[in-house]
Amino acid sequence: MLALQKVRPGVGVELRTVETLDLVPAGEVLVRVHSAGICGTDLHIAEWTAGYESMQSAMPVTLGHEFSGTITAVGDGLEPALIGRRITARPSTTCGTCAACLAGDEDNCSNRKGLGISRNGAFSQFVCVPYSNCHALPDNLDMGIAALTEPMTVCAEAVATADVRPGQKILVIGPGFIGQGIAVLARAKGADVVVMGRDDEPRLAALRAIGFEYLVDTKHVTIDETLSKLSPFDAIIEAAGVPALVSATLPYLKKRGIFTVVGIHPQPAEIDLVKLVRMHQQIRGSYRAPAEDWDAVIAFLAANQVMMSKLISHRLPLADALTGFRVAHQRVATKVVLQIGGGA
Template identity: 70%
Template sequence: MLALQKTRSAAGLDFRAPDEPAPQAGEVLVRVHSAGICGTDLHIATWTSGYESMESAMPVTLGHEFAGTIVKVGPGIAEDVLGMRVTARPSTTCGRCAACLAGDEDNCSARKGIGIGRNGAFAALVSVPYANCHRVPDGLDLSLAALTEPMTVCAEAVATADVRAGQTVLVIGPGFIGQGIAILARAKGARVVVLGRDDQPRIAALQAAGFLDLIDTQDTTLEVALTDFPPFDAIIEAAGVPSLVNASLPFLKKRGIFTVVGIHPRAAEIDLTRLVRMHQQIRGSYRAPAAAWDDVLRFLQSNQDLMRGLISHSFPLTDALEGFKLAHTRVASKVMLTIGDAP
């Protein structure tokens, strides 16, 4: 079995041939159909700080955005789930720590991420807890079902920002997460403005998705670009650029909500006095609750043509390193690896 793995505490990834995984108690073996490359995978590949905890799991197969078919079950799982098409939440909990025993699994002290702390889906087969699986609706393309995990991140950001119909919302960053946020905020009935810099291909994807208020600051400034818009009810930052936080806060209305989704390489300076006097809030958004996954799957099923337009490139697993190179650029929205055939 071919797998793309992180094998050392340095930049780079390696193809290796690990043994076929065996599902443990409560787990199922999934034959992977499609798996997306995300920003976390890029950080791991270049070995930026913050992923040192992976060292004890190496060699570890990457990949946590995926969909496929259950082909084997571990002890405790009924065989009637064989053949089920699923995607899976990548955050696995231990079930034994004090938080888990108290029913507070979100604060599990031994949490491991599929594709980070345990083997992931950049391989033909991946073993995952059945409790983490979500059934893919009939008729939903598995390559689109592989978008579920990043789209739950988008859904959580929209919920955290309390986006509502009639609002005007600014989304900073037109990468896949920004694109997904824009689509879900629009579905809530908001007017959405998306801002990027030197992002013509990804802005073009948003144009194709029907968005009109799209700004590329390559030839202008943020201040000039946003002058003609009313103060925003919500700003959602998905670019990971610290300077943009304080620069865009003046365009947030009084009592507005600024939500940070991007992962930042350094601290951001903020004018706290202005924040206080404007009675604004800054919120962080990260992992979505389990209930959001089925909601997102239903959205994907109902909007397949729209969402298909956000998969900008597809590669077979054997060409995954080319996919990683492309994902590092501002040309790609979502790079998808096609690993197996649909059942």
């Protein structure tokens, strides 16, 4: 089967022909992939930015961790009746044997492996995942939209971490898909949302198309002249991964406000801690959502398919994956979904 893989350290990914898995491990399921999304992590791996050195031991490894598909085979210990079930899956797999796992605290597993990073992922016709990581999909949910579940759980966790509430004014920094999803979910909470980017017209246009009004492109205006008119913000959620934007936007956070960092930063950010203390502000980090939140996100996607479909700018076959990487890197795309298998 065809697979998009990271073969060696350094820049680049490759489309390769690989063997289909013959034996499904106990407790796992083989999934025929229908759709899989390209995300920022995949771009970082392709560009070989710092922070992914640990995946060298898994190479060659198939990328991709945002996906939907159908179970086609099961390992020992699982019922054959699961075959045919439409699912998506949490990409972070736990070991089940470390002290945290044995204590029932799997969120703090010390031996996690990431799908598409340290074990083969979903940019191929089939992927193998633990059944305990799977979440059932409703029959009416488009499989391309279902592939958005994982990044939308990241967005939901960010909104929860920022403690977004009805009537608040929220600034979202970065209009990539994570920023877009955060904006969508914060608005669904009843907040007024401002989204800021730089030279990001295609992605801001996607938000405009689904009803967002307060969209700022700092290619045309300065941060100060724009945010001074719109602030103070009850919460700021940073999803751009640009360290300088932390200190640049903190002055527009209200007293006792919450600044939540979601972006992955290439270097440390400098902040004025004296001002932070005197304003009684908080800085929080947000990353992976707990398993119990996934079904609520799936329900949200199923209920808002028309809106969410407008955030998918490109649907491409796996053979055109490198084109998808290119448009995502150039920020022309809002979201690229690779359509790999058939079915609804």
